[in-house]
Amino acid sequence: MALPSYAGPGERIWYYSFRVVCGAIFLFLILPVLIVVPLSFNAEPYFTFTSGMLSFDADAFSLRWYADIFKNGMSAPNDAFSWAWISDSWSNAQWVHSTKNSFFIAIWVTILATSLGTLAALGLSQSELPFRGALMGILISPMIVPLIITAAGMYFFYSDVGLAQTYIGVILAHTALGTPFVVITVTATMIGFDRSLIRAGANLGAQPHTVFFKVIMPLILPGVISGGLFAFITSFDEVVAVLFLSGFEQRTIPRQMWSGIREQISPTILAVATILVCISIVLLSTVEILRRRSEKMRGIRPV
Amino acid sequence: MVDTALNTTSVADGLLTDDGKSLKAKLALATRRNKLRAFLLVAPLLVFILVTFLWPIGVMLYRSVYSPNFGETFYRTAIAIKDWDGKDLPSEDVFAAFVADLVQAKKDRTIGKAGTRINYEISGARSLFTSSARKAKKLEPPYKEALIGVKEQWGERNLWSTIKRLTGSYTASFYLASLDRRYNKDNQIVTQPEERQIYLPLFLRTFWIGGLVMVFCIILGYPIAYLLSILPLRTSNLLMIMVLLPFWTSLLVRTTAWIAILQREGIVNDVLVFLRIISDENRIQMIYNQAGTIIAMTHILLPFMVLPLYSVMKTIPPSYMRAARSLGATQFTAFTRVYMPQTLPGVGAGSVLVFILAIGYYITPALVGGRTGTLISNVIAGHMQKSLNWGLAAALGSLLLASVLVLYWLYNKIVGVDKMKFG
Known part of the structure; x- marks a missing residue:
């Protein structure tokens, strides 16, 4: 909404000062996320800008903390770069180990949460479903219940059934936490879904599963993928359940960061944080592109 | 069989399908089948959530009263x-x-x-x-x-x-303890003396911090949601990234960033020292206390306020404001009397969501809260892991859960949980 030409001086001042205030709030939102990027290239083991960094002295910047991600925990970190070095890093470096864990767990969670959540969302979007509100309330509850209560409950339960300190335990816990996001995202996509297409498909002689894969699925796919990415990031970022449920073997990146922040605060955490910010930028862009695509399919266009 | 046509109460009763059954019965059967089909789609997730989520929580909370x-x-x-x-x-x-x-x-x-x-x-x-x-x-x-x-x-x-x-x-003693009450010599329930109360002040502090974070989120979220809603979609989509990127970024990354910004040797203090506003010896302690918790939590929860506000503001036609102006209202009156009341559902939805998430927060207070910024979740974790007083942890947890559920119910009343959206 541009400033109209008849606006008085008061309105003009208000117009610009409002935008300045909004700009400041946007900076408040985005700066803390971006500030970790330059800090992670610090040559010194500090969490702040050194004077060398401020005068753009090349010596004040280094990649040592990124190298540390691969080296920390290795049996011979200072050897020459070779296949042996890579395999040492791959199997011994702590951060590499937790990265592998994080991806392994998050991928399984994405698969499980997306399939369970999409099915449930299909059911929830049908008007015939009895007790719709109550069911939705139950299925969304993992998002609302404070994490510490969830984690404590699961800790006792998984210890009793022998799943504590196993990958399966962490995967199941994260799946429960991730499904609400899938349910919400896919249900939102289903609201714009034209149900007569299902009948049209059936009318043309397609079996229900053919209708599902050939008609419903392509149309709701952007929503399903966004939901899956939400489930992925939920698991990828989650630390409270991991704190209670995982052993040393199942350490994930957030778990490693948690102990890093609490015990030995080193800029390696900032380097990891920078990589995580990059991952979230990729995920966010994907979700945005998918959302636009889905809007286009439904005929909503940006003005 | 044609005798059923004598039944005149309903036309549908009299109509028959080609296999000779009444249309009404057939319809009822079809509806039942659809209901069942819809339910069967939901069933796997429902069972999964019941077994891996609700049941464990129920069993855990049972420990708050059952101690044999x-x-x-x-x-x-x-x-x-x-x-x-x-x-x-x-x-x-x-x-x-x-x-x-x-x-x-x-x-x-x-x-x-x-x-x-x-x-x-x-x-x-x-x-x-x-x-x-x-x-x-x-x-x-x-x-x-x-x-x-x-x-x-x-x-x-x-x-x-x-x-x-x-x-x-x-x-009942775990619940009494978590409400700072105990039995006296004569088996009567009395309140602990003021200086020995631990949990009531803690609950109060949790709600206080949650409330402050909520208010700050409204103050910061309202202007930018408004700006996003009046800008053309192309521009607002770009600006929206600034809201969504923090939302997608790991909680630990954002908390780490706030430590780097606010600590004694951190960026804010460095800038203040550089500008000679404070001297090098008098650096301000902004983290590992209540202030740090509130700042970091406001930042982390702000997207949860902006998104519902934005989706409500988007639906308000700009012509309402123009109509108010053309009827002689000043910009201020038009805003407070016409625009703002229409955004209240969004404010309510965002506030309840932010408050619910804030009072259950664990990570951020544990990392930047210090002694004065810890919340009820941190104490529950302490009883779970350190003092191993699981009964008390369960009692505190169920009180926290009860307050969250009341608010969740309220949220459901205001917006309906199925209207929740991300991005």
């Missing part, structure tokens, strides 16, 4: 003490049963656990139990005098009424 350990260890005492009226010391029978239980508990090595349990009620009782259990084998009747001879605390009526209370399988 003490009664199982002192099962003879449990029977003998049933008839004690609580006026004088219990009879010799009770003492005899108790000494027998002590001997057995020492042998079974269950005395430590039972001692810990009673220690939650009377501090110091654990060592009284374990030391007396060591000597119990050598005691001779009459046990009453013998036991009091070992330690004179055994002659206190208060101790015995506590023992009687603990021999039951169900207890």
Whole structure:
């Protein structure tokens, strides 16, 4: 909404000062996320800008903390770069180990949460479903219940059934936490879904599963993928359940960061944080592109 | 079969499908089938959530009232003490049963656990139990005098009424403790003296911090949601990234960033020192306290306020404001009387969401909260992992959960949980 030409001086001042205030709030939102990027290239083991960094002295910047991600925990970190070095890093470096864990767990969670959540969302979007509100309330509850209560409950339960300190335990816990996001995202996509297409498909002689894969699925796919990415990031970022449920073997990146922040605060955490910010930028862009695509399919266009 | 046509109450009753059944019955069958199909789609996730989520939480919360350990260890005492009226010391029978239980508990090595349990009620009782259990084998009747001879605390009526209370399988004492209440000598519930209250102030602090974070989120979120809603979609989509990127970024990354920004050697202090606003010695402590928690939590929860606000503001036609202006309202009046009331559902939705998430927060207060910024979740975690007082953890947890559920219900009333959206 541009400033109209008849606006008085008061309105003009208000117009610009409002935008300045909004700009400041946007900076408040985005700066803390971006500030970790330059800090992670610090040559010194500090969490702040050194004077060398401020005068753009090349010596004040280094990649040592990124190298540390691969080296920390290795049996011979200072050897020459070779296949042996890579395999040492791959199997011994702590951060590499937790990265592998994080991806392994998050991928399984994405698969499980997306399939369970999409099915449930299909059911929830049908008007015939009895007790719709109550069911939705139950299925969304993992998002609302404070994490510490969830984690404590699961800790006792998984210890009793022998799943504590196993990958399966962490995967199941994260799946429960991730499904609400899938349910919400896919249900939102289903609201714009034209149900007569299902009948049209059936009318043309397609079996229900053919209708599902050939008609419903392509149309709701952007929503399903966004939901899956939400489930992925939920698991990828989650630390409270991991704190209670995982052993040393199942350490994930957030778990490693948690102990890093609490015990030995080193800029390696900032380097990891920078990589995580990059991952979230990729995920966010994907979700945005998918959302636009889905809007286009439904005929909503940006003005 | 055609006789059914005589039924005139409903036309559908009279109509038949080609296989000779009434249309109404067929329709009902089809509806039932659809209902069942819809339910079967939801069923796998429902079962999954019930088994891996709701059931474990239920079992955990049950620990807040169910604590049979003490009664199982002192099962003879449990029977003998049933008839004690609580006026004088219990009879010799009770003492005899108790000494027998002590001997057995020492042998079974269950005395430590039972001692810990009673220690939650009377501090110091654990060592009284374990030391007396060591000597119990050598005691001779009459046990009453013998036991009091070992330690004179055994002659206190208060101790015995506590023992009687603990021999039951169900207890209210964890809830009393989490509300800073306890039983006095005469078995009445009294409030702890002010200086010994721990949990009520903690709940108050949790709600206070949650409320402050909520208010800050409204103050910061309202202007930018408004700006996003009036800008052309292309521009607002770009600006929206600034809201969504923090939302997608790991909680730990954002908390780490705030540590780097706010700590004593951090960026804000450096800038202030550089600008000579403060001297190098007087750097401000902005983190590891309540202020740090509030700043970091406001930043982390702000997207949860902006997104619902934006989606409500987007639906308000700009022509309403123009109409108000053309009818002679000033910009201010038009805003407060026409625009703002229409955004209230969004404010309500965002506020409840932010408040719910804030009072259950664990990570950020644990990392940047210090001593004054810890919330109820952190204390629950402490009881779970350090002091191992699971009953108290469960009681505190269920009180927290109860307040969250009330708000969740409210949220459902205001917006409907299915209207929730991300991005």
